[in-house]
Amino acid sequence: MWHTxxxxxxxDGVSGGVQSxxxxxxxxxxxxxxxTVAKTSDNASGVLACLRKSDGSKAWEDSSSYAWSSPVCVYNKDGSGKVLYCNSTGDIRLLDGKTGKQEDVLSVSEGVIEASPAVYDNYAVVGTRDCKIWGIRLQ
Structure with a gap:
């Protein structure tokens, strides 16, 4: 057993911590x-934490605006993986799953994205607070 x-x-009633x-x-x-861990260093910030399953230690963190969106792992045909998540400033972020290196960022909303992306084959779909649904082709 471990915890981090x-x-x-x-x-003002907007909670931090793990919502995802x-x-x-x-x-x-x-x-x-x-x-995703919301409202870490201040009210607007958060991290996507990559933790080792074996002991809960931090492998890396991606700092950005806070996120309530759940992360999703996506894989290439060779099994190599990336992590996709959405944040409170309307960005969809794609990171290398092993290193945390930012691969891409797509800004789709002027407000919070609370929804978690759904991924099927090479498409991600996510709804936004500004009443739009986005379908994004992953490459």
């Missing part, structure tokens, strides 16, 4: 889990 602590803030479902890696990402 984060210090988070809550402001954890993504469990497989294939090349089998040693990791991914979780």
């Amino acid at each position: 602590d984060y210090e988070c803030t809550t402001d 479902t954890i993504a469990c890696g497989k294939n090349s990402l089998a040693d990791y889990i991914y979780v």
